[in-house]
Amino acid sequence: MAAESSEGAFHVMDQFVLTPVVGALGFANSNFWMLLAGALITGFMVLGMRPRAMVPGRLQGAAEAAYQFVYDMIDEQVGHEGRKYFPFVFTLFMFVLFGNLLGMVPYGFTFTSHIMVTLTLAAIVFVLTTAIAIAIHGKHFLSYFAPEGVSPVLLVLVVPIEIISYLSRLISLSVRLFANMLAGHVMLKVFATFIVLLGGAGALSVLAPLPLALNIALVGFEFLVAFLQAYVFAILTCIYLHDAIHLH
Amino acid sequence: MSGPDQSSRDGKNSSDFEARLERARAGRGLDPLSRPAEGPVGSWGTGMRAGLELVSALLVGGAIGWGLDAWLGTKPILLGVFLLLGVCAGLLNVVRLTLGREKRR
Numbered sequence: 121m122a123a124e125s126s127e128g129a130f131h132v133m134d135q136f137v138l139t140p141v142v143g144a145l146g147f148a149n150s151n152f153w154m155l156l157a158g159a160l161i162t163g164f165m166v167l168g169m170r171p172r173a174m175v176p177g178r179l180q181g182a183a184e185a186a187y188q189f190v191y192d193m194i195d196e197q198v199g200h201e202g203r204k205y206f207p208f209v210f211t212l213f214m215f216v217l218f219g220n221l222l223g224m225v226p227y228g229f230t231f232t233s234h235i236m237v238t239l240t241l242a243a244i245v246f247v248l249t250t251a252i253a254i255a256i257h258g259k260h261f262l263s264y265f266a267p268e269g270v271s272p273v274l275l276v277l278v279v280p281i282e283i284i285s286y287l288s289r290l291i292s293l294s295v296r297l298f299a300n301m302l303a304g305h306v307m308l309k310v311f312a313t314f315i316v317l318l319g320g321a322g323a324l325s326v327l328a329p330l331p332l333a334l335n336i337a338l339v340g341f342e343f344l345v346a347f348l349q350a351y352v353f354a355i356l357t358c359i360y361l362h363d364a365i366h367l368h
Numbered sequence: 369m370s371g372p373d374q375s376s377r378d379g380k381n382s383s384d385f386e387a388r389l390e391r392a393r394a395g396r397g398l399d400p401l402s403r404p405a406e407g408p409v410g411s412w413g414t415g416m417r418a419g420l421e422l423v424s425a426l427l428v429g430g431a432i433g434w435g436l437d438a439w440l441g442t443k444p445i446l447l448g449v450f451l452l453l454g455v456c457a458g459l460l461n462v463v464r465l466t467l468g469r470e471k472r473r
Contacts, residue, residue: 280450284429284457291424292461296417 130316132309136233136302150231157218157231186214190354197358201365208248209361212241213354220301220346224339232349233301235294242294245357253364264367293356300349304342311335414465421461429454 138148168183176184190210194202216232223230231237253261265282266275314331318324433450437443 277453277456280453281457281460284425284432284450284454285460287432288421288425288428288457288461291427292417292420295424296420299420 130309130313132306132313135305135309136230138234149229150234150237153222153229153231154215154219154237157215157222160222161214161218186210193355194358194361197355198362198365202358202361205252205361209354209357212245212357213350216241216297216353217347217350220350221343223301223305224343224346230301230305232297233305235298238298239290239294241297241353242290245293245360246290249357249360249364252361253367256365257367261367264363289356289360293353297349297353300345304338304345308335308338308342311338418462418465421465422455422458425458425461426451426454429457 138150141147141149141152164179164186165183168179171177171180173180187210190213191203191206194206194209198205219230219232219237222228223233253264265279265286267278267282270278311331311334315328315335318328318331429450429452430447433447433454436446436450440446
C-alpha cells in the first residue's frame with residue numbers, strides 16, 4: 121500500500137503486495153479484506169432486511185435490488201430449474217462485487233486483482249458446474265464433448281477440441297476478472313504518479329492538472345468496471361450452469 | 369438437445385405473443401433491463417473477450433501438450449499437436465461467443 125519505496129521512486133505494483141497481518145497464521149492483508157467483504161455483505165443483507173417494510177427504505181431497497189438483480193439473471197439465463205443455485209450465484213456475485221468496490225476505497229486492497237483469488241473462484245465454479253452436469257446427466261455428460269451428427273473420423277479431432285474449449289473456461293473466467301482489476305488499478309496509479317512528477321517539474325507543472333483530470337475520469341470508469349466485472353463473472357457462472365443443466 | 373427446454377415447450381403462437389408483448393413492454397418503458405443474453409456487449413468488450421477466449425484455449429492446449437509430452441517422453445510432438453488443437457478450440461470459443469446462445473443450440 122506504500123506509494124513509493126525508500127528511494128523515492130514510484131512503484132505502481134506496490135499496491136498489490138501481500139503483507140502479513142498475523143504472520144504466524146499466514147493471514148495477509150488480502151485475507152483481511154476478504155473477511156471484511158464477507159462481514160459487509162452479511163451486514164448489508166441482514167441489517168438491510170431487518171425492517172421488513174412493505175415500502176422499503178434506502179438500505180432495504182438496495183438489498184432487495186441486489187437480490188432481485190441476481191434472481192432475474194438466473195431466471196433469464198438458466199431458467200426456472202436454476203433457482204436452487206441462487207445462493208451460490210448470489211454469494212459469488214456479492215463477494216466479487218464487494219471485493220472490487222473495496223479496492224476503490226482509499227488505502228484499500230483489491231483482492232480480486234490477484235490471480236490466485238480469481239482462479240480459486242473460477243475453479244469453484246468450474247468444479248461445481250461439472251459436478252452438477254455429472255449428477256444430472258451421469259454418463260450422458262460425455263456427449264457434451266461429442267456433438268451429434270459428427271462422423272467418427274472427425275470425432276478424433278472434435279473431442280480434444282471440445283475438451284480444450286471446456287477447460288479454457290477456467291482460464292478465461294479467472295483471467296478476465298484478474299486482468300481487468302489489475303490493469304485498472306495500475307492505470308490509476310500510473311496517472312497518479314504523472315500528477316506528482318509533473319507537479320514537481322518546474323515550468324511543466326502547469327500540465328499537472330491534465331493527468332489529474334484523466335484520473336478523475338478513470339476513477340469513475342473503475343467503479344463501472346467494478347460492477348461490470350462482478351456482473352460478467354456472475355452471468356458467465358449462470359451460462360455455465362445452464363450448460364450443465366441442459367447440456368445444450 | 370435432450371429433454372424439454374423452455375423454447376420447445378412454448379408453442380409457436382405463444383412465442384409470437386411473447387415477442388409482441390416484449391415489444392409493447394419495451395415501448396412503454398416497462399423493461400428497462402432488456403439486455404443481451406451474453407452480458408453487456410460493447411464492441412471493445414466483445415473484442416477483449418474474443419481475444420481472451422482465443423488465448424486461454426491456446427494456453428490450455430499448450431499445457432495439455434506439454435504435460436503429455438513430459439509424461440510420454442515424446443518431447444516436441446504432442447505440444448505442437450495440442451497447440452494446434454488449442455487454436456481450433458479458441459476459434460470455436462470465439463464462434464460461439466459471436467453467434468450467441470440461441471443459434472449455438
